[in-house]
Amino acid sequence: MQLRERLRDYALPTLTFVLMLGLWEGIVVVFNMPRFVLPAPTAVWASFLRWQSAIWGHALQTLYTTLVGFGIAVAVGLLLGWLVGYSAVLYKALYPLLVAFNSVPKVAIVPVLVIWFGIGTVPAVLTAFLISFFPIVVNVATGLATLEPELRDVLRSLGAGRFQVFYKVGLPRTMPYFFASMKVAVTLAFVGSVIAETVASNRGVGYLMIAASSRFDVPLVFAGLLVIGAMGVVLYVGFAFLEGRLTSWAYRK
Amino acid sequence: MSNERAVASAQRSSESIAVAFDNVNLVYRAKDSSTAALEDINMSVGKGEFVVVAGPSGCGKTTLLKLIAGLISPTEGEVRLVGQRVRGPSKVVGMAFQNPTLLPWRTMLQNVLLPLEIVEPHRSQFRRERAAYMRKANELLESVHLTGFANAHPWQLSGGMQQRASLCRALIHEPEILLLDEPFGALDAFTREELWLVLQDLWLERTCTVMLVTHDLREAVFLGDTVYVMSKRPGTLTERSEVPFSRPRTLEGCFEPEFLEMFRRIREQIGEVRERTS
Ligand SMILES: Nc1ncnc2c1ncn2[C@@H]1O[C@H](COP(=O)(O)OP(=O)(O)OP(=O)(O)O)[C@@H](O)[C@H]1O
Ligand SMILES: [Mg+2]
Numbered sequence: 001m002q003l004r005e006r007l008r009d010y011a012l013p014t015l016t017f018v019l020m021l022g023l024w025e026g027i028v029v030v031f032n033m034p035r036f037v038l039p040a041p042t043a044v045w046a047s048f049l050r051w052q053s054a055i056w057g058h059a060l061q062t063l064y065t066t067l068v069g070f071g072i073a074v075a076v077g078l079l080l081g082w083l084v085g086y087s088a089v090l091y092k093a094l095y096p097l098l099v100a101f102n103s104v105p106k107v108a109i110v111p112v113l114v115i116w117f118g119i120g121t122v123p124a125v126l127t128a129f130l131i132s133f134f135p136i137v138v139n140v141a142t143g144l145a146t147l148e149p150e151l152r153d154v155l156r157s158l159g160a161g162r163f164q165v166f167y168k169v170g171l172p173r174t175m176p177y178f179f180a181s182m183k184v185a186v187t188l189a190f191v192g193s194v195i196a197e198t199v200a201s202n203r204g205v206g207y208l209m210i211a212a213s214s215r216f217d218v219p220l221v222f223a224g225l226l227v228i229g230a231m232g233v234v235l236y237v238g239f240a241f242l243e244g245r246l247t248s249w250a251y252r253k
Numbered sequence: 254m255s256n257e258r259a260v261a262s263a264q265r266s267s268e269s270i271a272v273a274f275d276n277v278n279l280v281y282r283a284k285d286s287s288t289a290a291l292e293d294i295n296m297s298v299g300k301g302e303f304v305v306v307a308g309p310s311g312c313g314k315t316t317l318l319k320l321i322a323g324l325i326s327p328t329e330g331e332v333r334l335v336g337q338r339v340r341g342p343s344k345v346v347g348m349a350f351q352n353p354t355l356l357p358w359r360t361m362l363q364n365v366l367l368p369l370e371i372v373e374p375h376r377s378q379f380r381r382e383r384a385a386y387m388r389k390a391n392e393l394l395e396s397v398h399l400t401g402f403a404n405a406h407p408w409q410l411s412g413g414m415q416q417r418a419s420l421c422r423a424l425i426h427e428p429e430i431l432l433l434d435e436p437f438g439a440l441d442a443f444t445r446e447e448l449w450l451v452l453q454d455l456w457l458e459r460t461c462t463v464m465l466v467t468h469d470l471r472e473a474v475f476l477g478d479t480v481y482v483m484s485k486r487p488g489t490l491t492e493r494s495e496v497p498f499s500r501p502r503t504l505e506g507c508f509e510p511e512f513l514e515m516f517r518r519i520r521e522q523i524g525e526v527r528e529r530t531s
Pocket of ligand 2: 314315316351434
């Protein structure tokens with residue numbers, strides 16, 4: 001029983017991944033694709049091994065900017081989400097602004113950030129933050145706004161003040177919403193920092209890919225994509241694990 | 254001389270009144286509708302009295318308790334607790350809601366401990382007294398036959414078990430005024446009778462004031478010093494009966510002719526109330 005579940009959880013995604021690589025390799029061989037259009041997975045892997053040490057450095061830079069941006073997004077998102085979810089006035093005042101802001105393509109903001117902060121780490125961190133804080137705000141606010149009045153009454157009937165109601169009921173109640181949004185937000189944060197790196201940096205996987213593509217080194221571009229994908233999956237799984245641990249009550253496990 | 258005595262006795266009686274309603278009306282207002290839930294409620298409950306309120310569904314019993322708990326305020330009139338006008342929730346009141354409303358992220362034990370984390374003086378000594386509080390919570394859980402479920406989460410328990418835990422939560426901080434909204438509604442007849450005895454013992458021991466809402470008229474007569482019958486919406490208190498049987502009452506007593514007579518009378522009153530408006 002448990003073995004079967006394990007198999008399903010790990011073997012299945014691995015199998016589909018391997019199948020996809022096989023298909024990809026097959027297509028490249030059968031249609032005899034040129035390397036600069038679509039490199040075979042084996043070529044990508046070879047390129048990865050060849051540039052390994054350089055890729056590590058860039059990957060670490062991207063991971064760093066992503067995590068810092070994401071960390072700020074979590075702090076700001078939680079705070080703003082609580083405020084907006086808690087107070088109807090703030091909800092009315094801030095929500096349209098947040099939606100408008102979220103509709104702006106973040107690539108368009110990067111040049112502005114470059115003007116303010118120059119190229120490098122700062123614009124990447126800020127783009128990661130800007131792109132990933134919105135889902136956190138929306139989720140946390142929803143969690144608070146949909147708090148059952150019955151639960152609030154339990155606390156109120158004991159004479160609890162507003163802050164205590166928030167602390168004992170509102171906060172734990174928003175946690176499942178918060179973790180669900182973290183999983184989305186952390187992958188978005190990668191998108192943000194890579195976008196910024198492609199435009200305004202000389203470090204990071206985004207920069208690596210732009211540099212490689214200008215040399216028509218397409219296998220290296222794909223190696224970069226692979227690295228970003230892998231980091232995204234690892235962080236996603238990490239947060240999914242935390243979620244399972246900290247909010248298991250919401251899933252009744 | 255006699256005048257003085259009258260004044261003194263009036264003072265004493267105002268001090269010995271736990272809950273008082275003065276011409277209370279309550280209207281629920283929504284966007285485009287308003288529901289008159291309670292009309293012209295006058296009542297006074299003595300300290301240490303066990304009051305039972307019975308009446309048809311939707312007549313405003315829960316609303317009555319919420320007014321005492323300070324969760325809603327009357328549209329007209331005044332509710333007083335121990336002489337003080339109710340302006341909001343107060344720590345002398347403990348309420349067990351009609352739905353168990355346990356916090357799903359807490360275990361049963363943590364749920365029962367919740368009031369102690371909020372109500373003073375327990376709140377400030379919670380850390381220091383934690384062991385004693387946990388013992389007390391466990392004892393309460395034991396008295397309602399929930400031993401062994403202290404570390405379970407609410408969704409792992411049946412509806413009736415959750416209700417019993419919610420009763421423990423209302424009891425743990427020993428409120429002077431205990432509001433119980435159909436606390437045994439989801440229980441089988443035998444468990445229910447057992448819990449009547451548990452509740453009666455607790456009440457005799459603590460001498461707190463209890464207001465209990467129920468649909469079960471045997472329960473009303475068994476537990477109550479005073480039984481009020483409410484009419485259909487808008488709810489008014491139509492009948493008041495005093496139950497004279499001595500304490501502690503026993504389950505065998507439920508088959509005495511006086512008990513059955515009382516039961517029959519109150520049942521008749523509710524029947525009349527139901528017909529009057531429909
Ligand atoms: N929050 C609310 N908003 C509007 N109307 C309400 C609200 N709560 C209760 N009511 C109305 O007030 C009336 C009395 O409700 P209440 O919950 O006090 O009844 P009850 O006597 O406790 O009924 P039951 O025995 O079914 O629990 C009902 O008709 C209901 O429609
Ligand atoms: Mg009710």
